[in-house]
Amino acid sequence: MTEQIPAWVGDTLTPIDKLEVHRKGLRHKAVSIFVMDGEKVLLQRRAPGKYHSAGLWSNTCCTHPHWGERPEHCAIRRLEEELGITGLYPAHADRLEYRADVGNGLIEHEVVDIYLAYAKPGMIIAPDPDEVSDIRWVGLYDLAAEVRRHPERFSQWLAIYLAAHMDRIFGTLVRA
Numbered sequence: 001m002t003e004q005i006p007a008w009v010g011d012t013l014t015p016i017d018k019l020e021v022h023r024k025g026l027r028h029k030a031v032s033i034f035v036m037d038g039e040k041v042l043l044q045r046r047a048p049g050k051y052h053s054a055g056l057w058s059n060t061c062c063t064h065p066h067w068g069e070r071p072e073h074c075a076i077r078r079l080e081e082e083l084g085i086t087g088l089y090p091a092h093a094d095r096l097e098y099r100a101d102v103g104n105g106l107i108e109h110e111v112v113d114i115y116l117a118y119a120k121p122g123m124i125i126a127p128d129p130d131e132v133s134d135i136r137w138v139g140l141y142d143l144a145a146e147v148r149r150h151p152e153r154f155s156q157w158l159a160i161y162l163a164a165h166m167d168r169i170f171g172t173l174v175r176a
Contacts, residue, residue, distance in 0.1 A: 005029065005064040015067040020174075022052065025099070025107030031074045032157065033061040033090050033114050034169070039118040041143060044083065044127065045134040046155070052102040055133070060157035079117070083135070084126030090115030094168045100156035108157060114169055125143040140170060 004015035006030035021028050035042040042060045046053050061082050065074035072090065078151060079085040093116045099109040127135055138146070144162045147154050 003064075004067050006067055018064060019051065022102070022106040022108065025102055025109050027097075027109045027111060028064065029071070030062065030064050030108075030110040030112040031071050031077060031078065031115065032059055032076050032161070033115045033117060034093075035060040035079070035085065035088065035117045035119055036140075037137060039083075039140050040124070040137045042083075042119070043136050043138060043139055043143070044132045045136075047129060047131050047133045049130060052104055052106045053155045055156045057136075057153055058158050059161070060117075062155075062157065067173075072115070075113075075115045075117075082131040084124060084128070087120060087123075088117040090117035093171070094165065096161070096165055096168075097162045098157065100160060110157070112157070114161070115171075159168055 002017040002019070005015050005018045005021060005028055007016040007021045008014070009016070009026070010164050016026065043057050044060060045057050046055060048054050051104040063074060063078040063079050065071055072092065075090045079088060092113060094114045095111065096114060097111045099107065125135060144166060147159050147162050151159050
């Protein structure tokens with residue numbers, strides 16, 4: 001069975017096969033989560049079997065809500081499915097829209113709800129190897145500098161978030 005995600009056809013939000021959405025570059029809903037520990041952010045390296053952006057470092061978790069799923073529920077669900085993280089309640093930070101070529105003839109044109117969550121002491125992280133090949137914590141400013149120096153190592157959306165929207169997403173962290 002194919003996964004249906006919310007995408008716009010004209011002005012109408014419609015459930016459409018995820019791969020078709022990306023092949024056609026349709027504007028669609030997405031969710032991105034950043035788990036923070038102070039000013040450090042948890043990154044994941046996308047598993048080699050991912051259908052796009054495989055092997056690239058990205059924010060903690062990014063996905064598409066199921067048809068009819070609320071973005072905040074999607075964020076909690078995917079933290080658990082991808083990283084085995086439970087007990088966090090991400091706070092909505094922003095909503096952005098971007099369009100990026102992610103290779104293999106696929107386009108991300110996302111209206112993305114971005115969430116921040118704060119790590120708890122002793123938080124268990126147990127990545128699903130089909131989703132995530134590695135994780136690491138990195139300081140937000142070090143990450144922004146690394147993405148500028150080596151953009152080929154990172155997902156397109158993470159590079160866009162940090163280059164164009166860092167203040168909007170991280171607000172008080174950036175101003176601290």
